[in-house]
Amino acid sequence: MARLELDSVTKRFGDGPDAVVAVDDVNVDIADGEFLVLVGPSGCGKSTTLRMVAGLETVTDGEVRLDGTxxxxxxxxxxxxxxxxxxxxxxxxxxxxxxMRFGLEESTDLDDEAIDERVEETAAMLDITELLDRKPGALSGGQRQRVxxxxxxxxxxAAFLMDEPLSNLDAKLRSQMRTELQQLQNDLDTTTVYVTHDQTEAMTMGDRIAILDAGELQQVATPLEAYHRPANRFVAGFIGEPSMNFVETTVEDGALTAGEGLVYPLAGDAADAVAGASAVTLGVRPEDVRVSADGDPADVASEHVFDATVDVVEPMGNENVVHLTLPNGPDLTATVDGLRQIADGTDARVGIPAKAIHLFDRDSGEALHNRSLDDAEMDAPNV
Amino acid sequence: MSRVDDLRGTLAAVDRSRAALYAVLFAMVAFYLAPLESGLATSIKTEAGFRATTPYAPPPLGEFTLAAWQVAFDRLSQGLINSLLMAIPATVLSALLGSLSAYGLTNLDWRGQTGVLVLFVAGVFLPYQSVLVPLRQFWSAVDLPSLIPLGFVGSYEGLITLSLTHAAYGIPICTVLFRSYYATLDEEMIEAARLDGASAATIYRRIVLPLSVPIFAVTLIYQFTQVWNDLLFAIVLVTDPSNQVVTVALNQLQGSFVNQYNLQMAGAFVAALPTLVVYVLFGEQFAKGVAGES
Amino acid sequence: MLGGLFGRSERDPDDAESDGEQRSRPGGEQRLRTDGGATASASAGTDASILTRLRRSEFVESIPFWGPPAVLVGIFVYGAVAWNLVISLIGWDGLGQPEYTDFSLAAYEQLLVDPSFTSAFWNTLILLLVFTVLSLAVGLLLAILIDRGIRFENTFRTIYLLPMSLSFVVTAIFWAWMYNPRIGLINTALRGVGLDVLTTAWLSNPDVKLFAIIFALMWQFSGYCMVVYLAGLRAIPRDQYEAARIDGASTLRVYLRVIIPQLGASTMSAAVVLMVFALKAFDFLFVLFGVNPGQSADILSVMMYRVAFDRLQWSYGAAVATVLFAMALSVIGPYLYAQYRRGEL
Structure with a gap:
């Protein structure tokens, strides 16, 4: 059991002008027993970070502390x-x-019997007792994963480090192992750092997730915080599937404008947030976009409803992913209930509810305003 | 009907080209085996027999004899034993050293590895002529019997010298062969062992070495044939006739029975027998060793 | 092939722990001090850590493994080459011991005016070029034939590679018999098909001697080229043959335009091995001709042995050896450099 701290941890490969910064000044404080997921696109430095914690890479700058040491x-x-x-x-x-014995033989003074006992116990816990005398070559992928x-x-x-441990499993086994791994970590209550590129794993498994991009830490937050209150445009786009819609707009007279097809008036907090800004990215999650084939969507103010054409509908069963184009305006993706019938090529009315929008500074990508969670059945997280 | 004819035509064309392919393949087999076949046929003929018949024909009735083999074997048996005594330790030693250095240069990470490696690789291509004179000087300055005070050293000095020389010059190629294999080991597996608390030596002993069996087979087989087949080091370093290895003995046999081709051929086969056996049994490993040399 | 051998190459340059770098980093201790109470223990830790780091660095850990072999290679390969160079400069002859007192380039000057060196040098170059090209061509042909999805592939391959497993002493004896002017297989076969005009004393006729040797060596080495090319062919995805066929190319054109151009790396590595072999080829000629192959077949490696170990002109022999080493270096130097540049070392 241990608390793990990364303090301004930096990793540079190479010297001088050719040096590549793989991890840039990362600060994370992982509490005892916490399950932290390090997530980001490939090449973002998440594996390097993990390997620095493991001692497989040297730390160029900064400090890794285990229980304060x-x-x-x-x-x-x-x-x-x-x-x-x-x-x-x-x-x-x-x-x-x-x-399973190897690590105990090499790193502890336990006698043979004690080692056997530990191995048997662990094998029983993971339900791999009957595999104990087989060699890895004779095991399936899932069994190897358990071993x-x-x-x-x-x-x-004191801590587990996991580097994409589920990525070689097929989809079904992967989701099964996700649950199992979480349960296991709960039972053992051992501090865990888990690296993945898969945002679903990040969302479902972590107590908190740390999102990395290009070696820089973007946000450390609980999964829901990262989802609803992303710190910047990168996090907003990376977390969530299908990805959040982004519309590049300019601010004119208290309204966001994207070409002729979209003029989106702002009010209240949102209007305050863009005061002084001129280039703003409007973000809205697909499930917040309202689509109706006939009249205006019921719960959206009329100034936030636009004409659109349905390009493609991807039926997923539980939901439909609808790709829309606003005439002289941007493309949007919306998810609607799976039982609704929407045909390709039809006209529709699209509503973007004011309380669901996110606004980002177009230059820095920083979040200026996040959606309101007033009517959500959860405590609004502190950001 | 035309479709059927077309198909027949195509099949015939395929058959013809396949037939041509196999014809060429078998012609090449004849080419590669001709010297051996001609040698083998000659080795079991009497002198009158090989003078009267074509070289590839089997011995005619009454001209068959194993006498040449008998003489050749008597002449070369000491050389065979000496070659074995010399080649086996040399092979094992250079394979072991090659394995160790390849591990140090592949599975452990440190700056400057490539530089050391280049020196090893360049050693693979060294023309031995460029070290012969110093090598002779070196070994004439080293007094092995006094360095290793064991009874047998004095009478086998030439063989020990030759064996150690082959062991040393075999290190570069053995290192290259082992490295090619060690580079394919899962890097994460080595890292897992380090996290499990194993030292570099433990990882070598408990992980890398047990996994090296296939590459040891390749290296031992390839290096054994190389050492066995060498003539140059043997004529330069071994002067004592009782320490003569089989290649030298065969060369002398050839020189002293100038026109007795049946005897020469039998001698060639006797001297080549161990490598032929190894080749037939472990052709796959030999091919891998050969391919690795480049 | 070295490419395949040295697959593991992309090392992060910073992986090796460098103590100098650690010590010179200014931030470390200062930052610790801002952490308050940690100062004392942390700085003590840094002092000790230089030693522990050194002990633990993978470089230090790796030395016991590659160190002893490297020392042996250093002495026997590089030390001996250097010693050979020194010997070539001291004018040492005969049965006495060398005296390392007077150094001169006399041996090298002698090379320039020695007609037997000139002929041996040119013969070596001819051997190197013709033998290499011929063996590569035959090896490529064999590899392509074997790669056509034939039956008994392993048997064919085993037979073609068989000569490579034999000693040059053995093959020289076989080929002396093959080339026997009266009753050898070559002349017998030529007479058998009515080509009597072509029969000759292959190993004594100065016009064909070198070619006869090259042909026999090609017999022995083409199987090796086949193995290298076969590995190269097998590395080319099968789809490419099919794609080219669908594009309408004939088999011949598929090979000429799609497959063979991709065998550059195989050709280069095999060529290097063949050329270096041509430089050190000795056993085969020595068994056939002793130390005097005659002007038309003399090569540098035989000349070196003759001069040094037969005539006891040690320094002169060492000078020939130095030339051989320089020639080998001029073949492998660029090759190793190219491999290094491609990150395959």
Whole structure:
């Protein structure tokens, strides 16, 4: 059990002018027992960050602390950390038992019996007891994944590091393992840092998520915070599927304008937020866009309703993803109930509710205004 | 009907081109085996027999004899034993050293690896002529029996010298072969072992070495044939006739039985037998070793 | 092929822990001090950490593994090459021990005016070029034939590569018999098909001697080229053949325009090995001709042995050896550099 702190952690590859900054001044404080998901597109530095915590990469600048003690200089073996790798990295010539024993043999003074006991216990917990005498080559992908987990858990480390551990599983198994892994982490209550590029995993698994882009930390927040109160345009676009709609607008007379097709009057907080700004990105999540084939959407003020053409409808079963074009204006994506019939090529009325909009500074990408959560059945998170 | 005819035409064309393909393949087989076949046929003929018949024909009735093989074997048996005594330790030693250095240069990370590696790789291509004179000087300055005070060293000095020389010059190619294999090991697996608390030496002993069996097979087989087949080092470094290796003995046999081709051929086969056996049994590994040399 | 061998190349340049870098970093300790109470223990930790870091750095950990082999290679390869260079400068002859007192380039000056060096040098170049091109061409042909999805592929491949497993002493004896002017297989076969005009004393006729040697060496090495090319062919995705066929190209054109151009790396690595072999080819000629192959077939590697170990002109032999080494270096230097530039070392 441990608290893990990253304090201005920076990683540069190379020297001088050729140096590449892979991780730039990342600060995260991970509480004891917390499940933190590090998420971002590939190449954003999330794996490098994890490897610095593991001791597999040197820290160029800043400090990694475990329970308040600097561990930058400790070798990977001396950090009391276990890691689950994307490739599982099992030792192919050892049985499952051998794989699980290895870490205990090398890093503890436990006698054979104690090691056996620990291995058996962990195997039982993961339901892999009957696999103990098989070699990794004889296991399915899902079984290997469990063994890789078992190898980490059996060591009872201060923290787990997981590097895309589910990405080699097929979709069904992946969602099953997601739940199981969360439960396991809950039971063990061990501090966990979990790296993934998959925003669904990030949303569903983490106590908090840390979103990285181009080596820089964008936001650390609970999943819902990141979803509803993104710190900037990158987070808003990265979290959520289908992605948030963005419309590049200019502010004219208290209204957002995008070409001739879209003039969106602002009021209240939103209007205050753009005071002094001239270039603003309007963001709205697909599920907040109201679409109706006949009259105006019921709960949207008339000045926020626009004519549109339905380009393509992608039926997903539970919902339809509707791609729309506003004449002389932007494209929008909306999700509507799966039972609704909307045909390609028809005309529609589109409403963008004022309380659902996000506004971002077009230059910096910073959030100027986030949607209101007044009528949400949750406590408005503090941002 | 035309469609059927077309199909027949196509099939016939395919058949013709396949037939031509196999004809060329078999012609090449004849080309590669001709010297061996001619040698083998000659080795079991009497002298009158190989003078009277075509070289590739089997011995005619009454001209068949294994006498040449018998003589060749008697002449070369000491050389065979010496070659084995020399080649096996040399092969094992350079494979082991190659494995160790490849591990240090591949699976452990440090700056400047490439520089050291280039020196090893360049060593693969060294023409041995450019070290022969110093090598002779070096070994004449080293007094092995006094360095290693064991009874047998004195009488096998030439073989030990030759074996150690082959071991040293075999390190570069063995390192290259092992490195090519170690580079394919899962890097995350090595990292997992480090996180599990294993030291570099433990990782080598418990993870890398047990996984090296296939590449040890390739390296041992390839390097064994290389060492066994060498003549140059042997004629320069071994002067004592009782330490003569089989290639030198075969060369002398050839020189002393100038026109007795049946004896020469039998000798060639006797000297080549161990490598031929190894090749037939482990052709796959030999091919990998050969491909790795480039 | 080196490309395949050195697959692991993209090392992060910063991976190796550099102590100098750590020490020279100004931020570390100061920041610690702002953390208040941590100062004392942290700075003590930094002092000790230089030692612990050194002990723990992968460079230090790796030395026991590559160090001893590197020392052996350093002595036997590079030390010996340097020693050879020194010996070439000291004018050492005969049975006595060398004296490292007077250094001169006399041996190299002698090379320039020695007609046997000139002929050996040119013969070496001819051998190097013709042998390399011929072996590559035959090897490529074999590889393409084998790659046509034939039956008994392994058997064919095993047979073609077989000569490569034999000692040059053995193959020289076989080929001396093949080339026997009266009853050897080559002349017998030529007479058999009515080509009596072509029969000759292959290994004594100065006009054909070198070619006869090259042909026999090609027999031995083309299987090696086949193996290298086969690996190159197998690395080309099957789709490319099919795509080219769908585009309407004939089999010949598929190979000429699509496949062979992609075998550049295989050609280069095989060519380097063949050329370096041509420079050191010794055993084969020595078994056939002893130390005197005659002017038309003399090559530098044989000349080196003759001069040094037969005539005991050690310095002169060492000078020939230096020329050989320089020639080998001029072949592998650019090759290794190209590999390095492509990040394949």
């Amino acid at each position: 600097r561990i930058n200089e400790r070798g990977p073996a001396e950090r009391d950390i276990a890691m689950v790798f994307q490739s599982y990295a099992l030792y192919p010539h050892m049985t499952v038992r051998g794989n 890789a987990l078992g190898r980490a858990i059996v060591r009872e480390p």
